[in-house]
Amino acid sequence: MAKILVEDPEENTRVPLLRGILIHSLQEAGLSFDAAFEIATDIRHELEGIEVIASDELRRRVVNLLQSREGSEVAERYKKLKESLTIQVEQRDGQLIPFSRFEYQQGLETIALTSAEAMEIVATVYKHLVDRRIEVITSRHLGRLTYRYLRQSSELGEDVAKRWLVWRDFVNDDRPLIILLGGTSGCGKSTIATMLANRLDIVRSQSTDMLREVMRTMMPEQLLPILHTSSFRAWTVLPGTGAEMAEVSDNLLISGFRGQ
Template sequence: MPDKKDSENNSTEDKMQTSDSPETNAQGQVIVVSEEKIGLPFSKGILASSISITGLEIVLCHKIAYEIEQYLFEKKLKTVAIDELRSIVFRFIKNYVSLEYAEKYLLWQSVGKLKKPIVLLIGGATGVGKSTVATILATRLNITRVASSDAIREVMRATVSDKLIRPIRGSSYNAYQNLTLPPVGVNPVILGFREQVMAVIVGVEAIIKRSIEEKHDIIIEGAHIVPGYMEIEKYNSKAIIQEIVITVPDLQVHKEHFSKRTIETQGSRPMHKYIKHLDKIHMIQKYIEKLAKERSIPLINNYSLDNTVSEVLQLLFDRVREEFSRIRS
């Protein structure tokens, strides 16, 4: 049976566990957050999510959101303007953490004023953790659209004529098996990969263009997001576009990634399927790294998931800050 202290701790944790449902105090009071003529019930779950964009640990974000909720109830507010709420959040983050994180929060809350969608492109060889990083970032950034270049390839396989489909058969690391002509002067693994990328990138660009036209934020990840195969600079005037490459240089760590993938997919993507091709996967990784360095695309070593996510968030903050600076100048 838990002692009193444990019960009190559990009670506090229960209060901080949040959902997207409206929050009420003991008297059933609901606080409405207003923006122009629209009003929505305050939710500390949504607030904690918006704070987590800064890169703070999610537990701390929930704690700050909980304290803000208590503050609003103590003030007996029935409504709070969105700008006023953001000022309150800024003050709490500054007091709990630092001015740096408080400014990050306000900066990201202002992104909508740019009237540009965010397009985040995450490249890297098979098994480096692209999809995991993309999923976490989508949650942190409240981006509802995440696309995989593997999924794009599968759609193209199902819709493109069999005569044109050869380059996109198989995976990125064994595409060389479907080369139409024998390679001359180029490693067949790299040549096969290049042909597949050039085919799949057509679908990737179509999705980017559609997202920009509809002004929808999107994250696109996959082995086919390779530096130099798209002229992303042409989208800079219409979108906040950021390309990154994730790597895992250490072979043993890379093997562990595949082991985790096998468990997470309940064996549908068995480890041995990739391990036997690990030399080819690393050959492709070195090719991607070389292109990234030549084009000054950020390379992130995924030795720690938390650090990787934090690095990507910082790159996005820097990109947004540059955009605001450009507008002011």
């Protein structure tokens, strides 16, 4: 059966529907393992052909099935159970913040996991917390838990787990992160910088285009003409050249680019 994703609009997340988590929550509501397994399996079959389902819709279907098979009391217990668990993460300064699966997934993607791989780890860790009814977990404990499941993953393993430790060590060290992207004009530096800043949660980025604009207000064209032209045509203001030249060598283009 194809993987079904459960979408949480509030957290803007999509995580795989894991039958094990559903079975456990049904057991928490008072069902035996066999009864919980049967309902979870029937829900999976009911959703066959559906790729994405909202978390509220999934909960509604489970409640309706419980209502018809186990009665109102069990259905109400399940509803209250799902509403009662709020997981909070205790930061290093003691502040408590809600556990966000979306932000957690973004953190995993920072170490070069694909969205699918990150979602799998999110689902595994979330199942761990739900199974144990953990409502408060320290960021340090959450980091160790993440390392453990990354290391145990047959597809990810030790190398990826070490990348996670290196990244967490850097984040907790409060060191500034400065990334320099180089390349010719128009090759996509700004596009990559924007994507990278979003992935690494970097709030400040600076393009060479902006720097040139600032410098142009400080340096008159008569003093530095190469600064006041396009990088693609910077060669036209080099000594002994001009836009009327019939042929332009690669070396001349490179000299103009480097001169600017």
